[in-house]
Amino acid sequence: MGFLFKGQKKENSSTGEKEVRESSTSTPLKSPTLSNQAEISDAAPGSRRPHTLGELKASGYKPVSIREEMRRNLIALIKAKKPIFNGIIGYDNTVIPQVENAVLSGQNIIFLGERGQAKSRVMRLLVGVLDEAIPVIRGCEINDNPFSPVCKYCREKVASEGDNTEIVWLSREDRYGEKLATPDTTIADLIGDVDPVKVAEGRYLSDELTMHYGIIPRTNRGIFCINELPDLAERLQVGLFNLLEEADIQIKGYRIRMPLDIILVASANPEDYTSRGRIITPLKDRFGAQIRTHYPVTIKDEIAIVEQEWQRFNDGDVNFYVPEYVKEVIAEITHLARKSPDIGQRSGVSVRISIANLETVVANAIRRATMLGEKMAVPRISDLPYIVASTTGKLEMEGFEDKNEQKIIDDLTKRAVLIVFNRHFRFEELDPIVEQFNGGFNVETSDSINAKSYVRYIKEIPGMSKAVKKMTDAETPEIVASVVEFILEGGHLNKRLNKTRVEGKTVYKH
Numbered sequence: 001m002g003f004l005f006k007g008q009k010k011e012n013s014s015t016g017e018k019e020v021r022e023s024s025t026s027t028p029l030k031s032p033t034l035s036n037q038a039e040i041s042d043a044a045p046g047s048r049r050p051h052t053l054g055e056l057k058a059s060g061y062k063p064v065s066i067r068e069e070m071r072r073n074l075i076a077l078i079k080a081k082k083p084i085f086n087g088i089i090g091y092d093n094t095v096i097p098q099v100e101n102a103v104l105s106g107q108n109i110i111f112l113g114e115r116g117q118a119k120s121r122v123m124r125l126l127v128g129v130l131d132e133a134i135p136v137i138r139g140c141e142i143n144d145n146p147f148s149p150v151c152k153y154c155r156e157k158v159a160s161e162g163d164n165t166e167i168v169w170l171s172r173e174d175r176y177g178e179k180l181a182t183p184d185t186t187i188a189d190l191i192g193d194v195d196p197v198k199v200a201e202g203r204y205l206s207d208e209l210t211m212h213y214g215i216i217p218r219t220n221r222g223i224f225c226i227n228e229l230p231d232l233a234e235r236l237q238v239g240l241f242n243l244l245e246e247a248d249i250q251i252k253g254y255r256i257r258m259p260l261d262i263i264l265v266a267s268a269n270p271e272d273y274t275s276r277g278r279i280i281t282p283l284k285d286r287f288g289a290q291i292r293t294h295y296p297v298t299i300k301d302e303i304a305i306v307e308q309e310w311q312r313f314n315d316g317d318v319n320f321y322v323p324e325y326v327k328e329v330i331a332e333i334t335h336l337a338r339k340s341p342d343i344g345q346r347s348g349v350s351v352r353i354s355i356a357n358l359e360t361v362v363a364n365a366i367r368r369a370t371m372l373g374e375k376m377a378v379p380r381i382s383d384l385p386y387i388v389a390s391t392t393g394k395l396e397m398e399g400f401e402d403k404n405e406q407k408i409i410d411d412l413t414k415r416a417v418l419i420v421f422n423r424h425f426r427f428e429e430l431d432p433i434v435e436q437f438n439g440g441f442n443v444e445t446s447d448s449i450n451a452k453s454y455v456r457y458i459k460e461i462p463g464m465s466k467a468v469k470k471m472t473d474a475e476t477p478e479i480v481a482s483v484v485e486f487i488l489e490g491g492h493l494n495k496r497l498n499k500t501r502v503e504g505k506t507v508y509k510h
C-alpha cells in the first residue's frame, strides 16, 4: 500500500495499513558498557564482588580518583568507538568533543545555554563514563573509599574492624546528584547541617558525627550537577568554593574538614552567567571548561529530535501518520521563532516547543478521526492553529501591546508554511490549479471536514493530482486531504488564491 511520502523508506510492505503507524523510535538512554574497567566490577551485581575490606585487598582492586576513573573509561570508549552520548542529536562536532576534552583533562564543567538544549541530558549521560560499580564502606553516608575513609564513622570502623569491615558496591547510577539552584537553596541542602538530635544525644558541635550531610557530600566519589548556578546565593557559592578548593566547610561557625572527590558540573543561562556579580569569580575559576550549548542548527536535526522525543500512544482504534511536510512546518516555526524580534531570546525557544506542537497537531487529527469515524489520523494545515496552546507558555513575548501572542504565532506559522511549500514547489506549478478558481470555483477546508470530501478535488482541479503525487504516492483519503490543504494554503501564501474564514471554515477562492 502506498502510504508513504516520497523520499521515505518503506520498511515493511507486507503489513498493510499498520505500517504507517509511527513506531517508537526513541533511543533508550543506555550507558555504554565498558569491557576493560576493573575486572571484578563487571560480574553480576553482588555475585563475586568482595564484601569485606580484606577480600577487596586480596582481589587486587586499586581505587582511583573519579577524575582518573572517568578519563580511563572515556579513553577505552573512544578506542572501542562506542558512543557515549546516545540520543544526543546535533552536538557531534560542537558540544561532545568539548565535553570529552574536559573529561580527559579532569575538569569541572559549566554548560552555558538557553532552555531546552539538552544540557541536563548531556550531564546525566556522563554517568556512562563511570565504572559500573565501586566499593564503599557499608553504612557510610558519603560513599567512603574503603582504603582511605574520610568520615569519622568509617575511620573508627576500619580502626576497630580492620579487614572485616563490610563493603558494598555502589552502582554508577547512584553516583549522580543533581540540584536545581533557587534563591532559597540552603547550605543544609547542599552541604549539610548540624543534626540537633545528635547534639541532644550529647555530642560536641564540632564533632562531625553531629552532621546531617547535604547532597554534595552524599554524592562523594560521583558527579554533582547544579542547574541554574547563578541563582545560588553568594554565600552558598562561597561555601561551594571552599568545599572544592579548601576541602573544608563551615557550618554555624564550626569548621569541618571534608576532602571530597567530586566532579562538579553546572548549567546556566549565558546572560545570567556573564552578568556582573551573579557568580563569584573564584568559583568561576573552578570550572576548567565552559561549554556553550546550542539549538539544532538544521531543520533536519530539529525534526530528528522531535521524532525521538514526542510522546505517542498506540492505544486507540485510530492509526496516525505524520506527513513529512507537517514535521518540516513544525520545525520551521520554531526556527523562525528563534530569530523573531517579537519573541524574547534571552531564555530561548526550546526544542520542547517543536515536540509539544507536533503532539498537538497529531492530537487534533486523532480527535477529528475519532469524531468522524475515520481510520487514520493525519494532521493538516487546518490543525496548525491549535499549536497556540503548546507554544505560548514556553515563550516570552516582547512587550508590544499592538501584537498579541495569537497573532505572532499565526504569522510565524504562515511564514513557515510558505517556506516549506516553496521548498517543495515551484511558483509555476500552481498555474493550472489557480486557473480553476477563476470561474467562481471555491474550496472549503476545515479541521472538522471528513477526508473523503477532499478526494474529489483531485479530479475537479486540474493539476491537483500531479501536485499531490509530488508529495505522496498514497491514495488514502486522510493523507490526500492533508496534502490538498497544504497545496491550497501554499497557493494562498504565494498570493495566488484568496482565503476567507467563515464560521470556522476556510474558503479558498479567486
Ligand SMILES: [Zn+2]
Binding pocket: 137, 140, 141, 142, 143, 144, 149, 150, 151, 152, 153, 154, 155
Ligand atoms: Zn564514611
